Amino acid sequence: MSSAKKKQPAAARPSPTMADLAKLAGVSKITVSRALADSPLVSPDTRERIQALARKQGYKLNVSARNLRLRRSHTVAVIVEMQPSSSRTMWDPYPLSLLGGISQELTSAGYSVLLTTRQGAADAAVQAADGVILLGQGEREDAVRLYDKMGLPMVVWGARGDRDNHIVVGSDNRQGGISVAERFLSIGRRHPVFIGNSEHPEMAQRLHGFVDELAGQGIKPLLLQRVDWTLDSGADAVRSLAARKVRFDAIFACSDLLAMGAIRALVELGLSVPNDVSVVGYDDTPLGASFLPPLSSVRQNWQEGGVLLARKVLALIQGQAVSSQMLPTSLIVRAT
Amino acid sequence: MSSAKKKQPAAARPSPTMADLAKLAGVSKITVSRALADSPLVSPDTRERIQALARKQGYKLNVSARNLRLRRSHTVAVIVEMQPSSSRTMWDPYPLSLLGGISQELTSAGYSVLLTTRQGAADAAVQAADGVILLGQGEREDAVRLYDKMGLPMVVWGARGDRDNHIVVGSDNRQGGISVAERFLSIGRRHPVFIGNSEHPEMAQRLHGFVDELAGQGIKPLLLQRVDWTLDSGADAVRSLAARKVRFDAIFACSDLLAMGAIRALVELGLSVPNDVSVVGYDDTPLGASFLPPLSSVRQNWQEGGVLLARKVLALIQGQAVSSQMLPTSLIVRAT
DNA sequence: CGATATCAAGTTATCGATATCATTTCTTCA
């Protein structure tokens, strides 16, 4: 092997390897490895010398090589489920807040975040991860199972189904519903309405909490099914109430948009908020807060949820026992 | 769950390697490799046989090993710049739309997305990527340079600075400003106001387009500096105008929130929108669209922007020549 | 003073996949 390498003089220097550093420093590869890992097995002397050399030479660790040797990737896959055609999910601010928390926690633990939005596509890449975080609408059990059988440590965001055998982190939707019911009762409302989609697991739990709490006072709320969570949908809901000449004095809407739409319709109908009708939304979005009148809403702390998701996967990866957890919500009372 | 791990029986079967498959099939490793890669170098016979075997055995490619051998990671790092303390960026819907487009395009090209939100932290991981996409507020030149000198193919989202020597994809902010000016001129407005932050590169370009177009008709708009892009900030801006008894008949606000705030203040002041004052926002958010009155706004197609970002990095990675590109915007005229 | 720790560093093997260069078998045509 004479000059098989080095086709040209200084042709492209693609960053040195540990072997290169070793040659330069007159030591063996393993010593370089140890020095860069701050191992106590090398003298402080050489450690410092080699680290300086590495800096000067612009050494970059080859992650693939390390991952191969250590049989782990130091990577967590985050899968954002999306409805195929509608990009609705992507517009919601909350997955992004979750992502923020996740990313923050994982990177500070030395892990990287592998983002996947498409269902089956990146399978190979996902399998290379040490763990999985699944962010979805909580609607697709099949998706959960699909990733489940990859056998990786996995944590799911959403509502906790009773028979689920995987770890779930989510907002305590039931408690959210309860707190709204308590509020309505405390201000003497007797004819509450619920606007939302009871097919949706998270919303269903809000509904259950709401209904159960009210049942304690012998009150049974009216349920208005709404599939869309838009402003218009909320307005329509209220108009339909008026058309049916239903008596109501409080509205619990499952999203701030629904709530704002409801308020708009109420105003159109000449009703006063909150004098005639109390309205509470969900998510405590910045927009709801600066709506006129400022919207009361149930707040979930997504950033924190993301952090928690990340911590749980990391714990799972380290083989620790982990349990599902619901994050508390808080009712922010504003003008409505 | 009794034996959580099953250490005993078949001593953990962590998915077979190519060598395992080779032994089972009675061929050599390389033949397995070729068969799984659909190489024409193996007979259709054995190819089919080996692929079936792989499926049955649940074979999973070891990405690290392949990356090591091929000296590439098939990964693109997406860096979302965030202001340290404020999580404002993360609340904006637009980076997520970009992410959606990016993710979609990259995964369908067989690449994975490595998400990073923190500045220097994940350096090692980022360096392992084949390319970088930088999503920022466009405010931090230093950050760009930092990643620039990693020497990776890089594409930046934002406004194109003239002296920039890196590839930029962004919305054509200048054209956005021009289209608003044209609109105002066409409906006979003579005293326009601009609300936004001229320190911000993207907004500055909107301003320039706006100003230049108006200058053609000898009109010079009033500039209202606003650092925050909130609803309140927009309202304050209009109130300050009124306090100074300035004459104005049109407002170009650099975000929908600013615009909505402005409209609210106008209504408070007893002014009619759009009779007394025309208002145009920016971003065409769903909220602006269902605002009362529905907001006119400049729309940018972020999904597409993400796709374009992804395509450009991929092209760079493949060594092709690539140029910066601005995406057209469109003025959506609604009630205001 | 000989035996055993202690310390710093080196050797070798390995993670799993693939490029390069053989090797074997079978065609095909002069």
Added chain:
DNA sequence: TGAAGAAATGATATCGATAACTTGATATCG
């Protein structure tokens, strides 16, 4: 019939980092 060529498969080396074991030198102790 034999040589050249194609087709299918294999042997080996390699990517870069690190674990497990070894070596040599110095220090410590009964």
